[in-house]
Amino acid sequence: xxxxxxxxxxxxxxxxxxxxxxxxxxxxxxxxxxxxxxxxxxxxxxxxxxxxxxxxxxxxxxxxxxxxxxxxxxxxxxxxxxxxxxxxxxxxxxxxxxxxxxxxxxxxxxxxxxxxxxxxxxxxxxxxxxxxxxxxxxxxxxxxxxxxxxxxxxxxxxxxxxxxxxxxxxxxxxxxxxxxxxxxxxxxxxxxxxxxxxxxxxxxxxxxxxxxxxxxxxxxxxxxxxxxxxxxxxxxxxxxxxxxxxxxxxxxxxxxxxxxxxxxxxxxxxxxxxxxxxxxxxxxxxxxxxxxxxxxxxxxxxxxxxxxxxxxxxxxxxxxxxxxxxxxxxxxxxxxxxxxxxxxxxxxxxxxxxxxxxxxxxxxxxxxxxxxxxxxxxxxxxxxxxxxxxxxxxxxxxxxxxxxxxxxxxxxxxxxxxxxxxxxxxxxxxxxxxxxxxxxxxxxxxxxxxxxxxxxxxxxxxxxxxxxxxxxxxxxxxxxxxx
Amino acid sequence: xxxxxxxxxxxxxxxxxxxxxxxxxxxxxxxxxxxxxxxxxxxxxxxxxxxxxxxxxxxxxxxxxxxxxxxxxxxxxxxxxxxxxxxxxxxxxxxxxxxxxxxxxxxxxxxxxxxxxxxxxxxxxxxxxxxxxxxxxxxxxxxxxxxxxxxxxxxxxxxxxxxxxxxxxxxxxxxxxxxxxxxxxxxxxxxxxxxxxxxxxxxxxxxxxxxxxxxxxxxxxxxxxxxxxxxxxxxxxxxxxxxxxxxxxxxxxxxxxxxxxxxxxxxxxxxxxxxxxxxxxxxxxxxxxxxxxxxxxxxxxxxxxxxxxxxxxxxxxxxxxxxxxxxxxxxxxxxxxxxxxxxxxxxxxxxxxxxxxxxxxxxxxxxxxxxxxxxxxxxxxxxxxxxxxxxxxxxxxxxxxxxxxxxxxxxxxxxxxxxxxxxxxxxxxxxxxxxxxxxxxxxxxxxxxxxxxxxxxxxxxxxxxxxxxxxxxxxxxxxxxxx
Numbered sequence: 001x002x003x004x005x006x007x008x009x010x011x012x013x014x015x016x017x018x019x020x021x022x023x024x025x026x027x028x029x030x031x032x033x034x035x036x037x038x039x040x041x042x043x044x045x046x047x048x049x050x051x052x053x054x055x056x057x058x059x060x061x062x063x064x065x066x067x068x069x070x071x072x073x074x075x076x077x078x079x080x081x082x083x084x085x086x087x088x089x090x091x092x093x094x095x096x097x098x099x100x101x102x103x104x105x106x107x108x109x110x111x112x113x114x115x116x117x118x119x120x121x122x123x124x125x126x127x128x129x130x131x132x133x134x135x136x137x138x139x140x141x142x143x144x145x146x147x148x149x150x151x152x153x154x155x156x157x158x159x160x161x162x163x164x165x166x167x168x169x170x171x172x173x174x175x176x177x178x179x180x181x182x183x184x185x186x187x188x189x190x191x192x193x194x195x196x197x198x199x200x201x202x203x204x205x206x207x208x209x210x211x212x213x214x215x216x217x218x219x220x221x222x223x224x225x226x227x228x229x230x231x232x233x234x235x236x237x238x239x240x241x242x243x244x245x246x247x248x249x250x251x252x253x254x255x256x257x258x259x260x261x262x263x264x265x266x267x268x269x270x271x272x273x274x275x276x277x278x279x280x281x282x283x284x285x286x287x288x289x290x291x292x293x294x295x296x297x298x299x300x301x302x303x304x305x306x307x308x309x310x311x312x313x314x315x316x317x318x319x320x321x322x323x324x325x326x327x328x329x330x331x332x333x334x335x336x337x338x339x340x341x342x343x344x345x346x347x348x349x350x351x352x353x354x355x356x357x358x359x360x361x362x363x364x365x366x367x368x369x370x371x372x373x374x375x376x377x378x379x380x381x382x383x384x385x386x387x388x389x390x391x392x393x394x395x396x397x398x399x400x401x402x403x404x405x406x407x408x409x410x411x412x413x414x415x416x417x418x419x420x421x422x423x424x425x426x427x428x429x430x431x432x433x434x435x436x437x438x439x440x441x442x443x444x445x446x447x448x449x450x451x452x453x454x455x456x457x458x459x460x461x462x463x464x465x466x467x468x469x470x471x472x473x474x475x476x477x478x479x480x481x482x483x
Numbered sequence: 484x485x486x487x488x489x490x491x492x493x494x495x496x497x498x499x500x501x502x503x504x505x506x507x508x509x510x511x512x513x514x515x516x517x518x519x520x521x522x523x524x525x526x527x528x529x530x531x532x533x534x535x536x537x538x539x540x541x542x543x544x545x546x547x548x549x550x551x552x553x554x555x556x557x558x559x560x561x562x563x564x565x566x567x568x569x570x571x572x573x574x575x576x577x578x579x580x581x582x583x584x585x586x587x588x589x590x591x592x593x594x595x596x597x598x599x600x601x602x603x604x605x606x607x608x609x610x611x612x613x614x615x616x617x618x619x620x621x622x623x624x625x626x627x628x629x630x631x632x633x634x635x636x637x638x639x640x641x642x643x644x645x646x647x648x649x650x651x652x653x654x655x656x657x658x659x660x661x662x663x664x665x666x667x668x669x670x671x672x673x674x675x676x677x678x679x680x681x682x683x684x685x686x687x688x689x690x691x692x693x694x695x696x697x698x699x700x701x702x703x704x705x706x707x708x709x710x711x712x713x714x715x716x717x718x719x720x721x722x723x724x725x726x727x728x729x730x731x732x733x734x735x736x737x738x739x740x741x742x743x744x745x746x747x748x749x750x751x752x753x754x755x756x757x758x759x760x761x762x763x764x765x766x767x768x769x770x771x772x773x774x775x776x777x778x779x780x781x782x783x784x785x786x787x788x789x790x791x792x793x794x795x796x797x798x799x800x801x802x803x804x805x806x807x808x809x810x811x812x813x814x815x816x817x818x819x820x821x822x823x824x825x826x827x828x829x830x831x832x833x834x835x836x837x838x839x840x841x842x843x844x845x846x847x848x849x850x851x852x853x854x855x856x857x858x859x860x861x862x863x864x865x866x867x868x869x870x871x872x873x874x875x876x877x878x879x880x881x882x883x884x885x886x887x888x889x890x891x892x893x894x895x896x897x898x899x900x901x902x903x904x905x906x907x908x909x910x911x912x913x914x915x916x917x918x919x920x921x922x923x924x925x926x927x928x929x930x931x932x933x934x935x936x937x938x939x940x941x942x943x944x945x946x947x948x949x950x951x952x953x954x955x956x957x958x959x960x961x962x963x964x965x966x
Contacts, residue, residue: 206835236835236842311827315835318828344794344822345801347830352689352719352798359719 005458006166008073008220016062021054021072021115028074028117031164039137040155040164042079043086044118054115064113069223071113076159076168077106078152079119080126081211082200086116090202091124091134094327095320103200104235105169105211105228112227117165120155124332126171126204127313128152129179129396130385133329138382142184142455143423146381150180150396152204153214157184160214161454167215167224173204174304175400177212178412182375182425186454187446188412189213189221189439192432193404195241196225197232205304205312206237208404216453217461218413218443222247225435241433249440255287256368262294264398268378274424275374278415282372285444290368300357301401305335305394308350309405314339331389354405361406365431370438373399375412375425399427407432413442416449488941489649491556491703499545504537504555504598511557511600514647522620523638523647525562526569527601537598547596552706554596559642559651560589561635562602563609564694565683569599573685574607574617577810578803586683587718588652588694588711595710600648603638607815609654609687610796611635612662612879613868616812621865625667625938626906629864633663633879635687636697640667643697644937650698650707656687657787658883660695661895665858665908669937670929671895672696672704672922675915676887678724679708680715688787688795689720691887699936700944701896701926705730708918724916732923738770739851745777747881751861757907758857761898765855768927773851783840784884788818788877791833792888797822814872837888844889848914853921856882858895858908882910890915896925899932 004014004027011024029047032040057072065071077083080090082099083106089096101107106116123133131154132138139154141147142161149158153170157180160168170177172190181188189212196211203209211228215221225243232238257279258264265272279289303309313336314321325333365371377398385392403410410429418424426445428438452458487497487510494507512530515523540555548554560566563573565582566589572579584590589599606616614637615621622637624630625644632641636653640663643651653660655673664671672695679694686692694711698704708726715721740762741747748755762772786792796819797804808816848854860881868875886893893912901907909928911921935941 207831207838233842236838308827308830312831315828315831339827342827344791344825344827344830345798347791347827348689348795348798355690355719359716 005216005453005456005461006074006163007216007453007461008070008166008223009461011073011166012062012065012071015060015072021057022051024072024074025050025054025115025117028164031162035162035164037140037158039121039139040158041076041118042089042091042121042136042155045086045116050115050117057113068113070109070227073114073166074117075109075114075224076117076120076156076165078122078156078168078170080122080171080202081106081169083116083119086119088119088202090126091122091136092327093135094324095317099200101200104197104232106200108228108230109224117159120153120159120168122154123152123176124329125202125313125317125336126152126173126176127332127335128393129175129400130380130389130393131180132382132385132389133331135329144421147183147379147422148382148385150183152176153180153212157181157186157188157214160184160216161186163454163456163458167213167220170212170214171201171204172210172212173208173404175397175403177210177214178375178400178410178427179396181214181412182427183379183423184454185414185423185451187215187218187221187414187442189215189225190403190410190412191225191229191435192241192409193407194237194239195409195435196228197230197235197238199232199234199238203312203316205309206316207312208309210404216458218247218411218439218446221411222439241435244436247439247443248436249444251286253287253369253441254290255282256290256292256364256371257373258294259291264377266378266395270418270420271374271378271424274416274418278424278426279372281448285441285448287441292364292368296357296360297402298398300354300361300405301397303350303354304401304405307353308342308347310336311339311342311347335390358406370428370430370434370441373427373429375399375427379422403429409433409435409438411438411442413446414449414451415445416451488699488936488939488944489557489646490699490936490944491553491649491706492944494556494649495548495554498543498555504540505534507555507557508533508537508598511647514645518645518647520623520641522604522622523641524559524601525572525574525604525619525638528569528599533598533600540596551596553592553710556597556649557600558592558597558707559600559603559639559648561605561639561651561653563605563654563685564589564652566599566602569602571602571685573609574605574619575810576618577807578800582683584683587680587715589683591711591713592707600642603636603642603651605637606635606659607812608685608796608800608819609635609656609659610815610818611876612658612883613863613872613876614663615865615868615872616814618812627904630666630862630905631865631868633666635659636663636695640664640669640671640697643667643699644669646937646939646941650696650703653695653697654684654687655693655695656691656887658880658886660693660697661858661883661893661910662879664697664895665910666862666906667937668897668906668934670698670701670704670897670925672698672708673886673893673895674708674712674918675724675892676890677720677722678892678918679711680713680718680721682715682717682721686795686799688792689799690795691792693887699941701730701894701922701929704894705922724918727919730922730926731919732927734769736770736852736924737773738765739773739775739847739854741777741856742774747860749861749878753901753903754857754861754907757899757901761907761909762855764931768924768931770924775847775851779840779843780885781881783837783844783888784880786833786837787884787888790836791825791830793819794822794825794830818873841889853911853913853917853924856910856912858882858910862905886912892916892918892921894921894925896929897932897934898928899934
C-alpha cells in the first residue's frame with residue numbers, strides 16, 4: 001500500500017477495494033517520516049485526532065462522492081491559511097495565532113471529505129518565490145535536492161510531489177502557486193482572483209491574493225478547486241466564477257507566446273530549448289502559436305515589487321511589524337520594510353500605471369485564447385539563491401509577476417524534463433474566469449507528455465494521448481519535448 | 484430671437500425656419516452680456532473665430548442631424564477640460580497651460596456640430612461642491628443669487644441655466660456634475676465612470692473622474708452624452724457603455740430610497756417635505772418605493788475626503804504644488820495638502836474599506852432598479868458657506884460623494900420648487916452602465932413636474948405627462964410636489 005499513488009482517482013478506486021481512510025492517513029504519515037524532511041510541515045495535525053477524523057468518515061460509498069468529491073483524500077494547507085485548532089504562523093513564529101475557525105477554503109474542503117494532514121512551510125508572509133525565506137528548516141526540492149523547492153508555497157508543493165498529500169493549498173500573489181509546482185514536477189492551479197475565498201488567509205497583497213491548488217494531476221487540482229470555488233460574503237474580493245465539472249477546451253486554440261526577442265532565459269539554454277520544442281509540440285494539440293510583444297507584460301510585472309504593491313504586504317501586518325520588526329526574516333524585512341517610504345500618491349500612481357498597461361494589453365490578450373509561457377525562465381540551486389537572494393527571486397518571477405495584476409488565471413503543468421534531468425514546466429494563462437480553458441489545455445499537455453508524477457515514479461493515472469490530438473505529433477511530443 | 488429657448492429641439496426648429504448659427508452665437512453672447520456675471524466664464528472664445536466657426540457650418544440641413552446631432556448648438560466647457568487654443572486653468576491661473584489639442588470629449592462634440600463658447604469657472608482643481616473656491620469672480624446662482632451656484636462645475640451650470648449655452652460640460656468626482664445642476668434648476672447627467680473619455684481633462688481623482696453634462700432637458704443631456712460616449716485608447720479608464728439613441732425605462736420600476744431614519748436634511752424641513760412628496764408622486768410614474776438602510780452609503784461617502792482619495796487630487800498636480808503651493812486657493816490648499824500625511828498603506832487600506840462596502844452594498848443595490856435621492860440635503864447661501872467653508876461643502880455631498888466610489892451612474896433632475904421658491908432636485912442613481920435607465924425616469928419626472936428651465940421662464944419643450952403615467956397621480960405631482 002505504501003506504493004499506492006495518491007491521485008484522487010487511485011485513492012477512490014482503492015477505497016472501493018476496501019482501503020480505509022485510516023490506512024491512507026497512516027500511509028501519508030509513513031511517507032512523511034520516510035521523506036526525512038523536517039522542512040515540509042510547520043505543524044502536523046494531532047495523529048489521534050486525524051485518525052479519528054478518518055474513521056468518522058465511515059465506510060466508502062461511491063454514491064457519496066457527488067456530495068463529497070474529496071472523500072478520504074489527504075491534503076496539506078499552507079501555513080498562512082487558517083485551519084481551526086492549528087496555529088497559523090505564516091512562517092513567522094512570533095506572529096503565530098490559533099484560529100478558532102477554518103478559513104472558508106479549508107471549511108469547504110473538509111465539507112467535501114478531505115482530511116487535513118497539517119500546515120506547510122512557506123516563504124515568510126508569502127513573500128518570495130524561492131522557498132528559502134523561512135526560519136524553519138527548508139523543504140528539499142522533491143525532484144532535485146540541489147534546486148530550491150520554490151516558494152512561497154514550498155512545503156505544500158513538496159508534500160504533494162512526494163506523494164504525502166494528494167493535493168495541497170497554496171497561495172499565489174506573484175507566482176507562489178506556480179513556481180513551486182514547476183520546480184517539483186506537479187500541477188499548480190492559480191485561479192481567477194476571488195474565485196476561492198481568501199477569508200481566513202493571512203494577506204500578502206489583498207487586492208491580488210489567490211488561494212491556489214497543488215496536485216499530481218490537472219483533474220485532481222480541478223476537483224479541489226471546484227470544491228472550494230464560491231463567492232463568500234466574508235471576503236469582499238471573492239466572486240462567482242464559472243466552474244464546470246471538468247476542465248474543457250475547444251479543439252482549436254490560438255496560443256500567444258513571447259516573440260523570440262522578448263523571451264527571457266537568463267542564459268539558460270536548456271530552458272530555452274525545451275520551451276521552443278514545447279511550442280512546436282503544441283501544434284499536435286490543435287494549437288496555433290502567435291508571437292506577441294512582451295515588453296508591456298514585463299513592465300507590468302515590475303510594478304509588483306518596484307511599485308506600490310509592497311505597501312499591501314506592509315498593510316497586512318502593520319500592527320505586528322511595528323513592534324516585532326526583528327522577528328522577521330532578514331530578506332522579508334528588507335522587502336516589506338521598503339513600503340515605509342511609499343506615499344499614498346505613490347500608491348495611486350502605481351494604480352494608474354497598472355491601468356495603463358491593462359488598457360494597452362487588453363487588445364493583445366483579446367487576440368489570443370490564452371498564453372503559454374515557461375513557468376520559470378531558469379532554475380536556481382539553493383547555493384545560488386543564498387548568494388544572491390533578491391535578484392534570483394526576481395528572475396524566477398519573470399513569467400508570473402504580472403499575472404494577478406492583469407487579473408488573469410492560470411495553471412502550471414509539468415511538460416517533461418530538461419537534458420539535465422531537471423523539471424520543465426509550462427504555464428497557461430487566460431483572462432479572469434477562463435480557469436477551465438487553462439486547465440483543459442494543461443490536462444492535454446500533461447497527458448501528452450506522460451511524465452511521472454512529482455518526485456515519485458508513479459505513472460499518470462491515464463497517460464493516453466488525448467483523443468483529439470494528432471497521433472504523430474503526440475509521438476513527437478513524447479519523444480522530443482515532454483517525454 | 485433673444486427669447487428663443489436654447490434647448491436643442493427649439494434651436495433645430497429655428498434653424499429649419501431660417502435662423503443661422505451666427506445669430507445663435509450672437510444671441511448667446513448678448514445673453515452673457517445681459518447676465519452681467521463675470522464669474523461664469525474664465526475664458527471666452529474669440530468672437531470672430533467663433534462666428535467664423537458658426538458660418539463654416541453652412542446652411543441647415545435636417546438630413547445632416549444624424550451625423551451631426553449637435554449642429555449649431557452652443558455649448559460651454561468647464562475650464563479643467565482642454566479646448567485647443569484656449570488656456571486650461573482649472574481655476575488656478577498659475578497652473579494655466581495652452582493645449583494644442585481638444586480633449587477627446589470636446590473633439591467629439593465639435594465633430595457633432597457643437598460650437599464652444601468658452602471655458603467656465605469652477606472650484607479650483609474641481610475640489611468642492613459650492614462654487615466659491617475660485618480666484619475668479621463667483622458665478623451667481625441663476626435661480627436665487629443668495630444661494631451658492633454649486634460646484635465644482637459652477638460656471639457650466641449657470642451658463643446653461645441662464646440660457647447662454649444649450650448644454651455645458653462639467654466634471655464629476657464627488658458630485659460636481661449634480662450639485663450645481665440641482666442648485667440651478669437644470670439637468671445634470673453623471674455618466675458611468677469611463678463612459679466619456681477623460682483624456683485632456685485635468686484629473687481630480689483619476690480612478691473616479693467623469694466628464695458630465697449640464698442641459699436644460701434630459702433629452703438634450705442625453706444627446707450630448709451620446710455624442711461623446713466611446714472607449715478611447717487615450718484614457719485607460721475609458722470603456723464602452725451601452726448608449727441607446729434615447730433614454731429608456733421599463734414602465735414599472737423598483738426605486739430604493741433611504742429609510743426615514745437614515746434621511747439627512749440637516750434641519751431643512753422644506754427639503755424633507757419636498758422629498759417626501761416626491762416619493763409619494765413616484766407611484767404615479769409606475770415606481771414602487773422601497774426603503775433601504777443607508778448607513779453604509781454614508782460610510783462609503785466618508786472615504787472620499789476622510790480616506791486616501793485626497794491623494795489622487797495631490798497626485799494630479801504634484802509637480803505643480805511642489806513649487807506653487809501659495810498659488811492655490813486657501814481652502815483647496817488645505818484639502819489637497821492633507822494628502823501629504825497619507826502613506827501607501829493608508830491608500831490600500833482605503834481601497835480595502837471601499838471593497839468591503841461595495842461587497843456589502845451589492846445585494847442592496849441588486850434589490851432595486853435604481854435609487855432616488857435628494858440631490859442635496861439642504862441649501863446654503865453664499866454667506867453661510869463663507870462662514871463655514873468645509874463643513875457646508877461636506878454636507879452638500881451627503882447624497883453624491885459615494886456614487887463614483889460605488890461605480891454608479893446618475894442624473895440630477897429638477898423636481899419643482901420648495902415653499903421658499905428655491906429649487907428642488909432629485910438624483911436618480913443606478914449601477915454602472917444603466918445610464919439610460921436613470922435618464923428614462925429622470926425624463927418622466929422632469930416632464931411630470933413641468934417646471935420652467937433653469938433660471939429662465941421658458942417652458943419645457945414638451946411638458947406633457949408621459950403616456951404611461953396615472954393621470955390622477957400625475958395631477959398630484961404637478962400640484963403638490965413638482966409643480
